[in-house]
Amino acid sequence: MSMGSTGEGLGRRDLIKRSAALGLISVPTMSFLSACASGGEDTTKGPDKGAVTKENPFGVAKGGKLDVVVFKGGFGDDYAKAWEAAFDKKWGTTSSHLGTQEIAAKLQPRFNGGNPPDVIDDSGAQQIKVDVLAKGGQLADLNPVLDAPSLDDPAKKVRDMLIPGTVEQGTQGGKFVALYYVYTVFGFWYSGKLFKEKGWAEPKTWDEFLDICAKAKAAGIGGLAHQGKYPYYINVVIMDLIAKKGGLEAMKAIDNLEPNAFEGNPAALAAVEAVYEVVEKDLLMAGTNGLTHTESQTAWNQYKAAFIPSGSWLENEQLKQTPEDFDMKFLPVPTLADSKLPFEAIRAGAGEPFIVPEKAANKAGGLEFLRSMLSREWSTLFAQQANSLTVVKDGVDPNVKLRPGTASAVAAVKTAGANTFNYLYPDWYSEMDTEIQNASNELMAKRIQPKEWIKRAQAAVDKAAKDPNAKNNHRS
Template identity: 40%
Template sequence: MNDTPRMSRRALLRSAALIPAAGALAACATPAAQPTAGASPGAAKSLEVWVFDGGFGHKYATDIHQPLFKTKYPDVTVKHNFTKEVTKILQPRFAGGNPPDVIDNSGANAMDFGALAQDGQLLDLAPLLDAESWDDPSVKVRDTLDPSVIEIGTYDGKFHVVGYVNYIYGIWYSMKAFKDNGWEVPKTWDAFLQLCETIKKSGKMAPFTYAGKHPGYALDPILTMAAKIGGKDVLRNLDNLEDGAWKAEALKESATRWAEISAKYLMEGTNGLDHVQTQTAQNKYQVAMLPSASWLENEQRSTTPEGFDYAMFPIPDVTSADKMPYGALHTQPGENYLVPAKAANTQGGIDYLRAMLSVKAAGQFMQMVSTVPTVKGAGEGLELSTGVKSAADAYAAAGDNTVYFRWNAWYLQLKDESAAATGELMSGRITPDKFLERMQKKADEIKADSSIKKYKR
């Protein structure tokens, strides 16, 4: 996506708040009444839902969530929509004061959560957390969720965003390819380097790839390794725009090591390929490993050969001095749902989310799209595919040794810069030092810009 929509988004939202479109004056002039989850959607007879059509598709909404919602609200007509271009399609709706009722704001073209929160465009979802859960009236919704959902979905003390999927990141591979070739999952960096060398010398396939057109895939292992080396504060300092945060020695060490992998072991042509192309190459046994997250198995369902058997492993230990142990993971809620503050049916939006967060809906979603939801107990007793089982097992083994970062959601200009800079690093056009200098410069610019709302964790 080009920079123009993102660069103008903050100004667009502000202008919408100050000078609403003529047809939206009534909607913008009076704040929406605060809904109470579990109450009837009231006089509203329709609910407009927009789902990001990405790695999980959108059939889970029509086949699982919406039928379940209708069991309690049969008179409400659910208007289902889906798109890959969330910002392009829905940003004008916010500017016009007539946003839909429920939005899955996800994908590379998602709207800027920081800007939406800053301009009062997001409904406070506290009533959802304190409502009776869909399954059991004696249990509140908040007690059914992974605590990170609430932490990461909170902006300036208000809970606005529901992450439905527990994205679990790591290095993904084919269990069949590893078994057939006698390759062992590496637990140390030296073992990882040796594996890459063995695969390269075998001539059977390339050792490693990533989505060259979407360099964020390569940035994730860089940041995760940096946290393993230096501890969780390495990533927390990035989020908080701390002075010199991008110059941390752990980040330099990690960027240097991953740049070496790119220089020596990358699949030919990687820089010009997108995520689907690199993932399909893996399905064809042209490359052994790639960085991704727990959406991968479902995203590649149509091209994955029988017996491929997806699995993942965590970032290997770098040295014995690592601050975090083997098995530490980057994991955080994603597939982010929100209810706009100026939606026509905020009450219905709240209750739609409550249905989604039931154990029944989350369990069926887990089976349908082979991923790990953020609802506790969703996978109990279910037969799971190898990929989702591998991710779930890794998450369970990690325990408290998980990390995450939020700067890429809070500051989209920094996210854009990180994609460009990571691409330059992994293609060998800039050094690790220059990569970190570039990121620090952009972070400093954002920190100094008084027009940009700052967040802290």
């Protein structure tokens, strides 16, 4: 199955989007970049502004039009249709809706022509890179949304209702320009049914993890499956091991492009060696290096492997392929010896960037749409339609029943407590992310050794550090 033919599979997320490695993403040409910078002529007349009130902080015009484009991947787009219906009912607007996987192909000409949509879910393999749009001055400042009254409690601001890290993640060069909406946890996944049948306990250390992979192999099952054509996923494992082994400082050193982020960092080498051990001991599911995300995930659903890495969109993406009694379970990445973070620590952060273009015809409507997305009502609509959580704190009505994988992810977030972490370099430096993915692809195919991976990853960091915009991005 080719990437382009997977209707709903096409990696929903903020994820495969980063597979420039595959050449699936058209890199914006200079003409596009210069058009970004100049913005082209604004030929679209915006609707008359409505009166600005407490209830209407952006001055949405009643009866206007709203143009919404969303990435239609693993989450589908029913949630957005439900949102648009609620918005139109409240504001008397007429929404136009496009759900597509061809974000760049459909929207680059509109950005170039100065007539972009009002709200975009800019995700998927053909995402227009957020850092490229931000540098070109194409994105509206979303700070007014954060400072507007919350629809759930007008005494509070919208920013007070968000999970920590949401604003940081959507900030480019010091300006909040992207609302990463879907709260995702990353790690391994397994079948509760398979583990029960085999009498396997959930592994908490890397040695225990390798032991189960070996037992799986002895039983004629692959140990670890991964989405080989998209090394983004195996990087989840490598990067989580680095953060857990070396602590938050090791993670921040990578985001801050330090000269010893990888080279001279013992935690990084230990992490890469640990993952390489799976390859060397032949504990990978046969053929997994050549599979797409949906192909490898479906094989895992067929009990052909014990573990697979992914974010918590996995359950929704695999709804049709998952046996009824599979009992999908989330597992934090097990720890290496002498790790600074505990087993329960998880990478958790937001994906699926929603943006409002600077030249949107109905910018007020776009901003109000984002404010509505950050209400409990719209957050619960999303959880019901897409089996996933949002960045709204306690954003799901407790009366809504969740599927096993989603419930397992919610439990992991509670258990982790303050022990969550998240890398920002994939959003800040998309080229560096791609180069590290390419190195991981070579590693999993046994074409390079761990020390060479470290060398390549450090070279990617050093290259990103030369970008003049890098000085605006810093984690303390």
